[in-house]
Amino acid sequence: MKATLTIDDPVRAADVTLSDLRARARAAAAVAGQYASAVDSAARFPAEAFAAIKAQRLLSIMVPETLGGEGRGIGEASDVCYELGQACASSGMIYAMHNIKIACLVRHMGRSAALERLLRRLSAEQLLLASSTTEGQSGGNVRSSEAPVQHHDGGITLERRASVISYGAHADGIVTTARRSAEAAPSDQVLVAFLKSDYALSPLQGWSTLGMRGTCSEGYILKASGTPDQILPEPYETIHAQTMVPYAHLLWGSVWTGIAASATGRAQAFMRQAMRQGNGQLPPGAPHFTKALSSLRALRGMLATAMRAYERVKGDSKALASLEFQSMITLTKVEASELAVSIVMSALRACGLSGYRTDSEFSVERHLRDVLSSPLMINNERILSNLASSALLTPLPASLRE
Numbered sequence: 001m002k003a004t005l006t007i008d009d010p011v012r013a014a015d016v017t018l019s020d021l022r023a024r025a026r027a028a029a030a031v032a033g034q035y036a037s038a039v040d041s042a043a044r045f046p047a048e049a050f051a052a053i054k055a056q057r058l059l060s061i062m063v064p065e066t067l068g069g070e071g072r073g074i075g076e077a078s079d080v081c082y083e084l085g086q087a088c089a090s091s092g093m094i095y096a097m098h099n100i101k102i103a104c105l106v107r108h109m110g111r112s113a114a115l116e117r118l119l120r121r122l123s124a125e126q127l128l129l130a131s132s133t134t135e136g137q138s139g140g141n142v143r144s145s146e147a148p149v150q151h152h153d154g155g156i157t158l159e160r161r162a163s164v165i166s167y168g169a170h171a172d173g174i175v176t177t178a179r180r181s182a183e184a185a186p187s188d189q190v191l192v193a194f195l196k197s198d199y200a201l202s203p204l205q206g207w208s209t210l211g212m213r214g215t216c217s218e219g220y221i222l223k224a225s226g227t228p229d230q231i232l233p234e235p236y237e238t239i240h241a242q243t244m245v246p247y248a249h250l251l252w253g254s255v256w257t258g259i260a261a262s263a264t265g266r267a268q269a270f271m272r273q274a275m276r277q278g279n280g281q282l283p284p285g286a287p288h289f290t291k292a293l294s295s296l297r298a299l300r301g302m303l304a305t306a307m308r309a310y311e312r313v314k315g316d317s318k319a320l321a322s323l324e325f326q327s328m329i330t331l332t333k334v335e336a337s338e339l340a341v342s343i344v345m346s347a348l349r350a351c352g353l354s355g356y357r358t359d360s361e362f363s364v365e366r367h368l369r370d371v372l373s374s375p376l377m378i379n380n381e382r383i384l385s386n387l388a389s390s391a392l393l394t395p396l397p398a399s400l401r402e
């Protein structure tokens with residue numbers, strides 16, 4: 001499919017072919033990078049980056065071609081997350097969260113006409129979807145919901161204390177977990193998709209954080225109404241294991257790898273400048289640069305292996321539910337986040353004071369503040385303790401016994 005996109009406005013100034021995804025991602029990342037410091041210091045939504053992302057039609061790359069998208073896979077979405085993560089961590093994370101929601105819809109919407117309509121509109125108008133899984137004070141306990149979907153007069157309503165919804169005020173729609181009904185157990189959940197005209201958000205808590213300041217992850221009371229066919233037909237339990245967790249861990253991981261790659265790039269530039277000015281003498285932090293580089297290779301390698309493992313089993317619900325796959329994809333998040341933090345720390349040590357300054361071209365202070373969110377975005381300790389309990393209940397996979 002060779003479609004050309006002609007763009008006339010400065011943020012959108014690029015002539016690209018739809019097939020050239022990397023060029024489109026880089027064009028959007030260039031804009032995201034231009035405004036990254038402003039987004040961070042003002043803790044504001046990266047509007048310019050998302051105008052460029054929409055102009056490059058990057059919000060519908062994973063939507064099937066039959067619904068106006070490009071039908072691309074997780075590998076290509078991860079490449080875009082990596083490009084954006086290098087330029088502006090908040091833009092990368094917002095793009096990742098949007099695509100995680102797209103994947104849940106595409107892979108689990110069945111024949112829902114309402115959800116097909118939603119995806120067609122999303123492709124045509126480049127709509128941005130937000131995610132709501134955190135509720136009340138339960139933090140990252142995603143597999144438990146308080147507020148139920150209420151059914152009445154052929155319609156549905158939902159009122160939820162959504163304590164964290166990234167870019168909630170800037171999104172065109174929200175995909176949220178909820179209890180199936182008022183009688184259902186907290187773990188008997190559904191996923192529901194609402195567009196902006198279906199809901200109202202009243203502020204609950206702000207987002208004043210160390211990093212990821214542009215995700216604007218504020219808390220809201222979400223009051224929504226719609227029709228039953230906006231509820232995804234498959235139970236959230238299935239969607240969570242088969243799509244939400246794999247896509248979240250692989251796309252978040254791609255953003256964190258982007259942050260780590262950008263910090264390593266600054267350390268390399270610092271090394272070069274220091275050697276030029278030091279008659280070829282390596283600066284004292286050089287061993288840390290080598291460590292950052294080798295850890296970055298390891299992180300990219302680990303993510304690529306996990307991505308291939310997912311691609312192999314993505315159509316096999318039994319394999320997806322297996323302890324082998326679930327422990328691999330769960331540990332991928334823990335290892336990717338811990339590695340990304342250590343890489344940025346190594347880059348800081350390599351750059352020394354120049355990396356610690358906020359006004360130097362080698363500064364990695366924003367990278368550090370942004371990447372420190374990664375072990376807390378669903379706390380790694382929570383993930384490991386959940387895995388430990390499920391691992392205890394299941395026989396060791398063959399690959400670990402042979």
Ligand SMILES: Cc1cc2nc3c(=O)[nH]c(=O)nc-3n(C[C@H](O)[C@H](O)[C@H](O)COP(=O)(O)OP(=O)(O)OC[C@H]3O[C@@H](n4cnc5c(N)ncnc54)[C@H](O)[C@@H]3O)c2cc1C
Nearest residue numbers: 131132133134138139140164165166212376377378379382
């Ligand atoms: C950058 C970023 C973006 C995010 N975007 C979204 C989003 O778009 N949608 C979404 O649903 N979630 C979002 N989250 C929230 C995320 O999904 C988790 O809910 C959050 O990271 C907390 O995870 P945790 O509970 O495992 O860990 P922790 O924060 O370590 O919390 C541990 C426990 O402490 C308790 N706790 C936490 N906060 C409080 C509190 N204020 N008062 C009392 N007890 C408390 C809870 O029991 C919690 O389980 C985002 C998080 C980050 C870092």
